Structures are given as C-alpha cells and as structure tokens.
Amino acid sequence: MAKRxxxxxxxxxxxxxxxxxxxxxxxxxxxxxxxxxxxxxxxxGCGKCVKECPASVIVLEVSES
Amino acid sequence: xNRKKNWYDYLWIVSLTYLVLxxxxxxxxxxxxxxFFIPLIISITKGNKAYCNRYCxxxxxxxxxxxxxxxxxxxxxxxxxxxxxxxxxFLIFFFIMFFLMLWNTWLVFAGTKNLRTAVxxxxxxKVPWHWAYHGAxxxxxxxxxxxxxxxxxxxxxVLGFVTMLLFKPRSWCVxxxxxxxxxxxxxxxxxxxxxx
Numbered sequence: 295m296a297k298r299x300x301x302x303x304x305x306x307x308x309x310x311x312x313x314x315x316x317x318x319x320x321x322x323x324x325x326x327x328x329x330x331x332x333x334x335x336x337x338x339g340c341g342k343c344v345k346e347c348p349a350s351v352i353v354l355e356v357s358e359s
Numbered sequence: 360x361n362r363k364k365n366w367y368d369y370l371w372i373v374s375l376t377y378l379v380l381x382x383x384x385x386x387x388x389x390x391x392x393x394x395f396f397i398p399l400i401i402s403i404t405k406g407n408k409a410y411c412n413r414y415c416x417x418x419x420x421x422x423x424x425x426x427x428x429x430x431x432x433x434x435x436x437x438x439x440x441x442x443x444x445x446x447x448x449f450l451i452f453f454f455i456m457f458f459l460m461l462w463n464t465w466l467v468f469a470g471t472k473n474l475r476t477a478v479x480x481x482x483x484x485k486v487p488w489h490w491a492y493h494g495a496x497x498x499x500x501x502x503x504x505x506x507x508x509x510x511x512x513x514x515x516x517v518l519g520f521v522t523m524l525l526f527k528p529r530s531w532c533v534x535x536x537x538x539x540x541x542x543x544x545x546x547x548x549x550x551x552x553x554x555x
Contacts, residue, residue: 306441308446308538308542309411309412310412310529310532310535311408311411311412312422312529312532314412315412324408325407326406326407327406327407327409327541327544328545328546328549345433346527347527348527348529348531349441349532350435351441
C-alpha cells in the first residue's frame with residue numbers, strides 16, 4: 295500500500311508554526327525557529343499541514359512500502 | 360485538531376482589543392511595543408520562534424477570520440511573495456519606514472515639527488484621527504510616536520487582511536517583518552552555537 299508522508303521544503307519554510315498547530319499527531323516541531331521538522335514515525339500523511347501552510351511549502355510524498 | 364486549548368490560544372482577543380483601543384485613545388498604541396520586543400527577546404534568548412508559533416495574536420486573528428469565518432480563498436501565495444528577496448526586501452523597507460517614523464517623533468519632541476493627529480495608512484494615506492487624541496502626558500512627541508506606531512500596526516493589519524482574503528489565512532506570516540527578523544536571529548544564533 296502506498297504510504298504518504300508530509301515533507302517540508304526547509305529552504306522556503308518561514309517557521310510560522312501553522313502546521314504545528316494543525317497537526318493532529320503532534321508530529322511537527324520547529325526546534326530552532328528556522329524551519330519545521332516532521333517526525334516521519336508519527337506522520338500519517340493526513341495532509342492537514344499541507345492545506346494550512348501559508349507559504350505552501352509542504353507536500354505529501356507518496357512511497358510504496 | 361482536538362488539541363486542548365491553552366491560554367495563549369486566546370491572544371487574538373488582546374490583538375483585537377489593541378486595535379479597537381487605538382480608536383478611542385491613541386496612547387494605547389504604545390502597548391504595541393510588546394509585539395515588537397517579546398518576539399525579539401524570545402528569539403535572542405531562546406533561539407526559537409515561539410512567539411510566532413504560539414503567542415502571536417495577529418496570526419490567530421487572521422487564522423480565525425480566514426478559517427472559521429471562511430473569509431479566505433485559501434489559494435497558494437504567489438512564488439515571489441515567499442521568495443527571499445521579497446521577504447528581506449520588505450523587512451528592510453519596513454525598517455526604513457520605522458526609522459522615518461522615529462525621526463518624525465524626534466522632530467516633534469524637539470519642537471521642530473508640530474504634532475500631526477493623523478494615522479498614515481500604507482505609508483501614504485493620511486487618515487484624520489484627532490478624535491482619539493485627548494492630550495499627551497508631557498510632550499507631544501509621546502502622542503506622535505503613538506500615532507506613528509499605530510499607523511504601522513494598522514497598516515500591517517490591512518496588508519495582512521488583504522492577503523488573508525486572497526491567499527491562505529495566515530499569509531501575512533510569510534512576509535511579516537517580525538517573523539523574518541526573528542527567523543534571521545535564530546539562523547544567526549544556531550550558526551554561532553554550532554561553532555562553539
């Protein structure tokens with residue numbers, strides 16, 4: 295089955311924290327105030343952060359596994 | 360989404376109150392300095408953007424207006440608006456306008472210029488605002504700064520509101536000068552920390 299995971303374009307991320315607020319799994323953190331980091335173990339690929347991101351720099355990556 | 364609400368999730372009320380108070384007494388505009396110093400202090404001491412991430416009432420206000428009230432088109436922000444040159448350019452422009460405002464305040468303090476009881480929207484339009492002025496404490500400069508600072512706060516709210524309508528609710532966060540500046544501070548801090 296295809297698995298989906300959110301990926302942040304760290305270069306473009308503005309570290310606003312919208313994704314962090316909306317993540318139902320608490321999988322997102324912005325530890326250094328520079329960009330958001332997604333815990334791939336926790337991420338279920340729901341895509342809420344993708345919709346929320348005001349800079350639209352998060353995408354869902356689909357991988358077969 | 361079912362996350363328990365924290366006290367800081369209600370800071371949008373503070374931001375809204377701030378904007379409303381400016382219509383009654385311009386001197387309340389001084390309180391806006393908190394939105395200036397708190398993010399800076401957090402980023403300098405803690406090296407993170409906890410202010411943007413948690414406490415920014417303005418961001419929450421846009422999130423509410425665009426999200427719950429459905430005012431936002433929720434379209435992607437144009438590429439140039441999230442590009443580095445625009446974000447840093449806007450930060451520099453904002454800074455220049457800020458220092459011009461400080462200069463004008465100084466001129467009023469020094470008595471070279473008379474107090475102007477107007478709010479300047481989008482750095483261009485002078486909106487009469489005399490009804491919110493009931494005399495300053497000791498110098499007209501105190502009031503001039505309040506008018507100037509409130510102009511900045513109202514201008515950024517107007518800009519943020521327009522981009523909230525057009526793009527994602529919190530699209531202001533993408534080019535917010537405070538956000539860009541605190542991110543820069545964090546970058547600088549973590550570079551120097553990693554060299555230690």
